[in-house]
Amino acid sequence: MQNNSHRGxxxxxxxxxxxxxxxxRTTVFFKGCPLRCWWCHNPESHKILPEKFDGCNLRRGFDQSFSMEKDEIGKEISVDELVNEIVKDRMFFDESSGGATFSGGExxxxxxxxxxxxxxxxxxxxHSVxxxxxxxxSEIINEVAPYTDLFLYDLKLMNDDDHEKYTGVSNQVTLKNLVSLDQLGKKIIIRNPIVPDITNTNENLFALRGFISDLKNVMxxxxxxxHRVGEGKYTKYDKENKMGDVESPESASLENTKQFFSELNCKVKIGG
Ligand code: SF4
Structure with missing residues (x-):
């Protein structure tokens, strides 16, 4: 491996x-996100810089050689160090057609x-996701695309006012970049968070399905x-939780939504 000192x-x-x-897969979680989705399960990812919190145990799931301080979220790492960690799992990638996933945050x-x-x-x-x-x-999208084998691409809300209300930003950039990746012929899996009364409304689902139906490379x-598993994190990391009493969607409702999207000619799955 050549010497690569870029750090993140x-x-x-x-x-x-x-x-x-x-x-x-070996999934790498980047710190920092420009959105603030109300339903986010990883609120500790939002700020790009490392953060200190009292009394958290963050070593779980993190390789020993890269464990952070007990009360710290976020650690600087070089590309070489990161890829050295990733290739340790090559045997599992080869046996399962897996690879590395870059997630976050964003x-x-x-x-x-x-x-x-x-x-x-x-x-x-x-293989990279x-x-x-x-x-x-669009410059970043165009630079990232040639080196990415598959995109897991979040589509949340088609109504721009709703998108801005529930994520903090307009959806125009997201929609435009998705069309660009599709036109570049990149493989795409769309991920839609099913949030009762917010994303899982008839109006939003019809609009989503209509938009996706025009894309050629959604597999x-x-x-x-x-789900409410992220709830405790909001308290633990002292972040505002705007979801109140919203419950997880019922399985019948999920099945209906799955059925609804099945009319598009691609696989539809509940869960990632
Ligand atoms: S885009 Fe993902 S990581 Fe960012 S706030 Fe939304 S759910 Fe959280």
């Missing part, structure tokens, strides 16, 4: 992940670090049910 900030490396793309918020990591994965023969909300400049739609 991540807050976890999850080995043996099976919901972040095909096969067995990986496109650290574009140089991401692009160099993707290039190194490519030169090491490691970028899990993104698509909120980045799968994953419906990601809102």
């Amino acid at each position: 900030i991540i807050f976890n490396i999850q080995r043996f992940a099976i919901h972040d793309g095909p096969g067995i 990986p496109l918020m650290q574009p140089e670090f991401l692009i160099e990591s993707l290039k190194e994965c490519k030169s090491n023969g490691v 970028v899990d993104t909300c698509g909120y980045a400049s 799968e739609i994953d419906l990601l049910p809102f």
Whole structure:
């Protein structure tokens, strides 16, 4: 491996992940996200810089050699160090057609670090997935695309006012970048968070299905049910939780939504 000193900030490396793309994957969680989705399960990812909290145990899932201080979220790491960690799992990738997934937070918020990591994965023969909300400049999208084998692309709300209300930003950039990736012929899995009364409304689902039906390279739609497991994190990390008493969607409602999207000619899954 050549010497690559680009550095980035991540807050976890999850080995043996099976919901972040095909096969067995090593998922790298980048720190920083430009959105503030009300239902976010990883509020500790939002700020790009490492943060200190009292009394958290964050070593779980993180390789020993890269464990952070007990009360710290986020650690600086070089591309070489990161890719060295990823290729340790090559045997599992080879056996399962897996690879590395770059997630977050939002990986496109650290574009140089991401692009160099993707290039190194490519030169090491490691399949790469970028899990993104698509909120980045078209220049970044165009630079990342050639080195990415598959995009897990979040589509949340088609009504722009609702998108701005529930995520903090307009959806125009996200929609435009998705169309660009589709036109580039990139493989895409759409991920739609199913949040009762917010994203899981008739109006939104019809609009989503209409938009997706015009795309040519969507191979799968994953419906990601809102759940309250992230709730404790809001208290633990002293973040505002706007979800109140919203419950997880019922399985009958999820099945109906799955059925609804099945009319598109691609696989539809509940969960990642
Ligand atoms: S895009 Fe993802 S990481 Fe960012 S706030 Fe929304 S749910 Fe959280």
